[in-house]
Amino acid sequence: MFNLDDYISIVGENEISELRLISEKLRGKSIVNINSTSTGGGVAEILNRMVPLLKEMGVNARWECIKGGEKFFIITKKFHNALHGKKEQLSKEDFELYLDTVRDNVLSLSLDADILFIHDPQPAALVLERNKYKNRWIWRCHIDLSEKDETLWNFLKPMIQQYDASVFSAPSFTQGLLHRQMLIPPSIDPLSDKNKELPQRTIDEVLSRFKIDAERPIVTQISRFDYFKDPVGVIEAYKLVKQYVNCQLVLAGGSADDDPEGVKVLTEVRQKAGEDTDIHILCLPPTSHIEINALQRASTVVLQKSLKEGFGLTVSEALWKGKPVIASAVGGIPLQITHKYSGILTHSIEGTAYWLKQLLQNPEYAKKLGDNGREQVRNNFLLTRHLREYMLLFLSLDHPNETLIYL
Amino acid sequence: MELKMASAPFRFVTQVSVTQMTQWKAKNIYELLSCLKEVPGSVIYHHTHRFLKQHQFLLPEPPNDFAYWVDTALQDEKLAEKLFAIDTIRFPTIRDIREKVVQTIEEHLISYKNHHDAPAGDEFYFKQSISFVLPTPYETWNLSEFAEALKKVSINSLYHHIFEARIRPPLEINDFSNWFETALGETKLAEAISKMDPYTHTLEGLRHQVINLVERRIQEMMHV
Known part of the structure; x- marks a missing residue:
């Protein structure tokens, strides 16, 4: 695990000193994060890093998880999908089981902390207990609610309104809630295996293992084999470009064994790729952080041609490695890329192909985009910024109607 | 001297x-x-x-x-x-x-x-924005201490003293110029910094420019 000082070489001493200054104002306050899992997924990944760093600064931060049976997690998975806009069948019994399970957790959690920081819908109903305590409650929503299922939202909204504040990742995800709605985008950890600097020999070894030619341009998309990520569209764009530039395409994502839709998408992707040996379709285990890192670093151009996206942190991961990125203008991607300045935003297969050809043939312009993109991420999407904003969020709870606060 | x-x-x-x-x-x-x-x-x-x-x-x-x-x-x-x-x-x-x-x-x-x-x-x-203003450990009593501290503070501090200062009383004056004039009687230095157009520089550029002006003034004083 890393210390705060390890980030000085990346963000500078001032940034870290300021984090320490802010943390002093939180001394004496207890903060408990509650989510539904301690492993797997972006929320656990961030809390795994964030909580130890808060503790290192002397903030009394903890992280606890709610427990539930298989049925509970099937229902909350449906909640997750429905909030993302997927049609799901939810019965009265489902809602009752959800509330009962959350209630069963009440005694085993530290709900008497000064600040309760509740992540996502799974533990959201804990707030129904808040009248027993004199403390502050924040709901952190990591989900894009712009096309949410209204029936489910009507069930959740009266609970969410009982929080003192809520936090969203992008403006379009926010809702008409009466309390403070904060905008805090997620972040990447520059020191994690997925993002840390790699020696050239590691990159070479990964390329050689996957039989990718290091001498020719490499175009990469890292994402699950999912319709929303449009891997078939990526192959079409590549084929349009291949007539002019002798490049290779890498489509790398998690193994699709346990996901019936993933298997179907993967089959279509393989059919579309046909006999082209320059298309590399890689199904990697979830622990392949170094491999993903190496593939991104070896790429000439990185694509994220999603049709729908949550925040799309893979874009920040590629930008952080100084890569020129061509990505769809959906979800949180336009927050990460300023078109033609720190990357390219596109809306179609043809547009993606056009820009891909441009960047492959104009390496100087591509490099400038990558350099600017890296600075954009350094300033806005690293863990240290995220940590600062969470601490300020906690401090803002004592000043509900103020916009300029002297501490 | x-x-x-x-x-x-x-x-x-x-x-x-x-x-x-x-x-x-x-x-x-x-x-x-x-x-x-x-x-x-x-x-x-x-x-x-x-x-x-x-x-x-x-x-x-x-x-x-x-x-x-x-x-x-x-x-x-x-x-x-x-x-x-x-x-x-x-x-x-x-x-x-x-x-x-x-x-x-x-x-x-x-x-x-x-x-x-x-x-x-x-x-x-x-x-x-919900903005928070926090004290830093840097407190200076003369131009030399000021220049040294300015090399160390964050750009957020610089932002506060130059931009934010202009829209709170005394209006339209940055904190540095205000201190040079009222606490040190350094009217010319105060004016020189007030005349800079802070919107045409990056914050790091501004930092260097203010440090240069202050260090030049220190040199002048040492040679009197």
């Missing part, structure tokens, strides 16, 4: 912020105009000043969110150009900046009707 001690120390503070969403949102120029007349001053401040910190390494020009949105989402280049050109530093108060933005849009709409809606998901969301 010993440097003159100030009648009161300069205490560096720093300013950090987090973004809050508001209830206002616009999908076309008419809605933008209507919201601009309604939103609190803190919202106008956020959209005309946040670039200074966020794009500190990138742009020496003074962009604002309204111009950027009109350009990219509504694709009205003529209006965007006029909005980009608003020189925010010339306006002593947020109210004046608001009036200028409103007036610019209204004048443009007399000759150019623009009924385009932004693409779905690309609406303009009005936000505001």
Whole structure:
């Protein structure tokens, strides 16, 4: 695990000193994060890093998880999908089981902390207990609610309104809630295996293992084999470009064994790729952080041609490695890329192909985009910024109607 | 020769912020105009000043969110150009900046009707900053100590003392010039720093320029 000082070489001493200054104002306050899992997924990944760093600064931060049976997690998975806009069948019994399970957790959690920081819908109903305590409650929503299922939202909204504040990742995800709605985008950890600097020999070894030619341009998309990520569209764009530039395409994502839709998408992707040996379709285990890192670093151009996206942190991961990125203008991607300045935003297969050809043939312009993109991420999407904003969020709870606060 | 001690120390503070969403949102120029007349001053401040910190390494020009949105989402280049050109530093108060933005849009709409809606998901969301001002360990009593501290403080501190200072009393003067003049009697140095146009430099550029001016003044004093 890393210390705060390890980030000085990346963000500078001032940034870290300021984090320490802010943390002093939180001394004496207890903060408990509650989510539904301690492993797997972006929320656990961030809390795994964030909580130890808060503790290192002397903030009394903890992280606890709610427990539930298989049925509970099937229902909350449906909640997750429905909030993302997927049609799901939810019965009265489902809602009752959800509330009962959350209630069963009440005694085993530290709900008497000064600040309760509740992540996502799974533990959201804990707030129904808040009248027993004199403390502050924040709901952190990591989900894009712009096309949410209204029936489910009507069930959740009266609970969410009982929080003192809520936090969203992008403006379009926010809702008409009466309390403070904060905008805090997620972040990447520059020191994690997925993002840390790699020696050239590691990159070479990964390329050689996957039989990718290091001498020719490499175009990469890292994402699950999912319709929303449009891997078939990526192959079409590549084929349009291949007539002019002798490049290779890498489509790398998690193994699709346990996901019936993933298997179907993967089959279509393989059919579309046909006999082209320059298309590399890689199904990697979830622990392949170094491999993903190496593939991104070896790429000439990185694509994220999603049709729908949550925040799309893979874009920040590629930008952080100084890569020129061509990505769809959906979800949180336009927050990460300023078109033609720190990357390219596109809306179609043809547009993606056009820009891909441009960047492959104009390496100087591509490099400038990558350099600017890296600075954009350094300033806005690293863990240290995220940590600062969470601490300020906690401090803002004592000043509900103020916009300029002297501490 | 010993440097003159100030009648009161300069205490560096720093300013950090987090973004809050508001209830206002616009999908076309008419809605933008209507919201601009309604939103609190803190919202106008956020959209005309946040670039200074966020794009500190990138742009020496003074962009604002309204111009950027009109350009990219509504694709009205003529209006965007006029909005980009608003020189925010010339306006002593947020109210004046608001009036200028409103007036610019209204004048443009007399000759150019623009009924385009932004693409779905690309609406303009009005936000505001919740800013926190915190003391830093740096307290200085003379020009030499000041220059050394200025080399160490964060750009957030610099931002507070130069930009934020201009819109709180005494209005239109940055904290450095105010201290040079009132606590050290250094009127010329105060003027030289006041005359700099902070919106045409990056924050790091500004830091170097202020340090240079202060160090030059120290040299002059040492040779008297």
